[in-house]
Amino acid sequence: MMELNTQRMEDFKERYRYLILFAGMAFLLLFVYLWYLQVIKGNDLRQLSENNRIRIREMVADRGMLLDRKGRILAHNRPSFEVFLIPEDVRSNPEVLDKVGEILHLSHEEIGEKIKGPKRRPAFRPVKIKSDIDWQKLALLESNKVHLPGLFVDVRPTRAYDHGPLASHLIGYIGEVDENELKKMGDRVYRMGSLIGKYGVEYQWEAVLRGVDGGRQIEVDALGREIKPLRSVESYPGNNVFLTIDLDLQKAAEEAYRDKNGSLIAMELQTGRILAMVSKPSFDPSIFAGNVTSEEWRAMIEHPFHPLQNKGIHGQYPPGSVFKIITAIAGLETGAIAPDTRINCTGAFPYGNRTFRCWKEGGHGTLNLHQAIVESCDTYFYQVGLKVGVDAIAHYAGELGLGRKTGIALPHEKAGTVPSASWKKRRFGTSWYSGETLSVAVGQGYLNTTPLQLLVLLSAVANGGRLFLPQVVERVEDIYGEKIKEYLPEETGRANISESTLRLIREALMGAVNEPRATGWASALKQVKVAGKTGTAQVVRMASNFKKGDMNRMPVKFRDHAWFAAYAAYEAPEIAVVVLVEHGGYGGAVAAPIAKKVFEKYFNLETSPPVKAEAVLADSVYD
């Protein structure tokens, strides 16, 4: 046995070398690959291991507040509990989706849809599932947190508008930044899901309102649960913006509108500061800050009265009889008429093959300029228009700011249209017919103005021709109350119109509110003298047999727009107001009482009982 055993040991010795070689090769492979992983790929893989464990949690900065001129809060931030999921963490624990969905009352599909989210999301960036959850849900989520890897709940500031839809068009709203905005701004400041001003002051003053977001680096375990904080950068809140509006006046104006649609702007005459800016219908800006559903959005867009439009600067309407101010100025300045030029109104004015009608069927009889403005006689201004021609009218319209933007610092202001012969040639390639001048002379035809333009026009008349830049923001302060920027009154021009002409017009405007047979009497106040001009803008051309009472039987969308532009006090002008009631009918009947409410509030007067529409009709004063 022993013999046998020792006999064939050489075989093994002979194999020894090969075995060592084999083992050597095997271990060499390990050495080489270790070298490859740890030396050549070492830095990359270290980066990956850091990415694994280090996550960034944003700390969203508080957005600056919006306040009224007296420092009353219009927009601020309140804490909201927002639920986030990290898709990478959830993918390996799909049951988390069901659990979270159960607590938040979201279906599996809804959560799945949200989690898919934007395509260009960086790895491990949390996706918001729901904002503003209540305490009960918060408690449920927090107590189950350990079993829900990939979930985290964060307190983030949410925009709160305490007065709901009040001044919503001026204040605007914020929403999640979209792809276009991200591309435009670069993603240094904004990231997917950041909130950004989209409309109104929130949009225009975005740069000062936005704070600087901070962030926390935290270490997480393999399930994405926070282990410990590593570093953090504090967020820095944005600046507070003080608007020029007065909350009380704004409220009074909004209330005066009741359920009517249109626009009201009140402005400080000597500074151009906007005191109130109403556009109806309005919207609640807070719905955009949260999760606006596509149905809500569609309802806004498709609403027949365009709630998202700030009618004061976006809406363009024929100015109607308000424009007679311009026609009168053009007549006086060019010398085509004198203050005592008298014209007889028979209720109809035949010109060419057409008959132009005055709003008063029986006619006004013989009038001078003052009376023609007070009673808003159409026939008088047809003839003034014919005397001065469209180009002179266009010139003085331009002098008083029509046909161009006022320059208000709100997005997408419209410029309106002031027609002239050359304008028509450019626009349509045809020459001007003098018949068209008649329409322009009474504020119809191609004429289009925004309510703000008419307000600036009226203010200039009251102000000796000075045109002010309408401003909505008075100053910007940082969180410590230090003034960062102040917006001082800015004169944008001075109309080249003689003071005597302007005085005549002012007297007539005063008469148009306060004299017998005045069209704007519904805005007259005992204590303060109001001066103003009514207007009725036709939406469709009336049939020749149209009767006044027929207006109430017309479909709403074909009814006339009612205008009223006024200022007070006559002796010492402080405030100008323009009122437009869309499809409201006659300016004197509908728009003037709304302006009256604003004057009452502004001058701290007793509010008068609301004027009954029937009472106005009974007086048969319309324009």
Added chain:
Amino acid sequence: MIDRRLLIHFDWTLVGIVLLIASIGILNLYSVISNGEVTGTPLYLKQILWLAIGLGAMLVVAFVEYRHYSDFAYIAYTTAVVLLILVLGYGIMTSGAQRWVKLGPFTFQPSEFVKISLIMVLAKFFQRVPGRGGYSLRRLSIPFLLLFLPMVLILKQPDLGTAIILLLVFLSILIFVKIRWSSLITLGVMGISLLPLVWRLLKDYQKRRIITFFNPEMDPLGAGYHLIQSKIAIGSGGITGKGFMKGTQCKLGFLPEQHTDFIFSALGEEWGLLGCFLVVGLYFMLIVWGLRIAVQSKDRFGAILSFGVVAMLFWHSFINIAMVLGLMPVVGIPLPLLSYGGSFLLSTLIGVGLLLNVSMRRYLF
């Protein structure tokens, strides 16, 4: 009883290498588990206890003259196989597999001791000199039977890793004792033709692991996750490592099975290339030294016995490290002396005891 010459020839080099690796293992284990919630005895203390028991067993195994094991081989083998059957009947289920039996306060894995006893019976079988040109296939039927019986039982647990080790150790011994070239080729062809069948027998999770190995990016958060995280851990260690107790991958739970099969990833993360080279180098020294012992043995039984142990150590260490580096599919094969696990440490040290035994007696006969 103990020959003085035995002490003179006591293989300090072998024991030195083993103790060095084992110490690194304890240190590494201490770091790896120090993050977890401590409930009961910390794992590294348990491992130290097992190491002490193992070293005792190693010495006992070393000083009993190894030729007695030849007589004892079949008894050991039969006992191990019976224990395997017992495991299937009464074993403890953990994570979907039935591998452990309880023996007093200890639980242990009989499959570990099957490896040693299989080496012993194969050494006994092959100690007789083969005919010219090596063993023929027909003469290999008994060894194949000896392999398949425990292998099937272990696959049923299921424990693919240990079964693979058994197969590899068996094939290594076949090569070592020299089988005919024709037989080798026949075996190869048979093996390859059996592969589809083996594939069908694999559990889903095992199939997934193999598919993932070939394409780990396919499912970075599912089955490929472990592989990717393991590579990240090792690679992020760089040349000098992140430092003792500072491995983030491992501390934050990104590594799977970090104290058993993936212990090497933790080592690589904290000790870097230097630590890895040291440990892999030590394994290589252990293998080379073991092979020397095998070829210097005075008889075939001792040579085959020690070679079997070397083959076991080699395949365990090579496959495990290759696996955590992503060079091989993930199979549950632990790393000798580094991975946590009492039975495995014990069987490894018993194997080392056999090596010592043969080494000490190389001049005796």
